[in-house]
Amino acid sequence: MLKTIVPPIKSQGIKTKLVPWINDIVLSSGASLHCRWIEPFFGTGVVGLNSPIEGSHIVGDTNPHIINFYRSIQSGEITPLSMRQYLEKESRLLSESTDNGYAHFRMVRDRFNVEHNPYDFIFLSRAGFNGLMRFNRKGDWNVPFCKKKNRFTPAYITKICNQIKATSRIINQKDWYFNNVSFIETIKQAEKGDIIYCDPPYYGRSTDYYNGWTEKDEIALYEALSRTPAYFILSTWHHNDFRNNEMIELLWNRFNITTKDHFYHNGGNLENRHSVVEAIVFNFEQQERLAIRDTNQLELFAEI
Ligand SMILES: C[S@@+](CC[C@H](N)C(=O)[O-])C[C@H]1O[C@@H](n2cnc3c(N)ncnc32)[C@H](O)[C@@H]1O
Structure with a gap:
């Protein structure tokens, strides 16, 4: 199969x-x-x-964040390399963060809720509790931290970047239209x-x-x-x-x-x-x- x-x-x-x-x-x-x-x-x-x-x-x-994320891959704004650079930086900040990672998680969450950046969307999707995606009544990200300050290991970052690569290959080889x-x-x-x-x-x-x-x-x-x-x-x-x-x-x-x-x-x-x-x-x-x-x-x- x-x-x-x-x-x-x-x-x-x-x-x-x-x-x-x-x-x-x-x-x-x-x-x-x-x-x-x-x-x-x-x-x-x-x-x-x-x-x-x-x-x-x-x-x-x-959900505008889903559509925005896919459009960013389609336009070439997000690539496996740019995602790797982003995740490596955030991973370092998360592991060095006070409060066992919470302080940095909260910072990314608050930034996302203002800027709606597609990179932060992936960070939250991967650093949230139990792989949940949930938004509150104001449309803000509403999932707590997974409590792992070393969440983004090199192997995990590679896995996410490979997923970006596979996704990008598919949506760039056929006609894809993403609509919010x-x-x-x-x-x-x-x-x-x-x-x-x-x-x-x-x-x-x-x-x-x-x-x-x-x-x-x-x-x-x-x-x-x-x-x-x-x-x-x-x-x-x-x-x-x-x-x-x-x-x-x-x-x-x-x-x-x-x-x-x-x-x-x-x-x-x-x-x-x-x-x-x-x-x-x-x-x-x-x-x-x-x-x-x-x-x-x-x-x-x-x-x-
Ligand atoms: C059950 S999920 C789809 C899961 C998807 N098949 C997967 O495997 O990941 C339902 C999706 O519908 C979207 N949605 C909810 N209400 C909608 C509506 N009125 N029109 C279009 N999309 C909607 C949600 O944002 C969510 O992403």
Whole structure:
């Protein structure tokens, strides 16, 4: 199986482990590999970066820091080398900082909350507690320090820089468009033959400035996806040990649904740290296809 490319941003809802499952469903849609990939809830970007689709990628997110970070890689403002220089400097300051690293962490956090610098965004994403990404009601970074003043070891810096390199290679070899817009705007762009992949905040499970998600939002998403002429794939949760996702029964049951057990390790609360049955909802009949993956992650495949 191909290795999944892990992006430089960390977040509690990251779909890294589910990428092969999602890609199998993408490949079974019958869509051309040269179609357009439309992703309205980009998050860390792990799904889009690993998508087998070779056409344009049109992605959106309401979190401006995510979009700004990807645009900075695309424009060449952030490179593996510039990130290395930044992290080496911050790593030194963090390890020399008083208060066991806290003083420097607080300084970077406060600077980020004023300047919104994409380098500081990566620092906070990597030095925050448990890989969480969370913003308060004012839109300020709101995750405490991981309490490791030697967080940025040389090996860890190299790992992040390699992730920048891999990400940059992908988003510079195809047409990628990064938009800081709400999902409705992104979905509007989809045409027949395109694939839309949606991973919205999970209804009833997410709370954070950029991840508020109400029943009204879920219904608006349902209506937009019901109208689209494109193929769509939606990730959501089906049930956990505590309760069912009522939106499945209310809305999504009229489409095709497949499920899989999954464990989220770093949710913000106890319920989110338990195993959950994930669902993928999609609007097409699956074609049986054989995927042959070459080393460049280009997917060459033929009907069985
Ligand atoms: C569950 S996360 C996506 C995770 C992503 N698939 C990954 O693996 O990293 C949901 C994303 O949707 C974004 N978001 C929340 N509300 C949105 C909205 N109304 N329109 C567009 N994006 C939104 C959040 O900022 C967050 O990045």
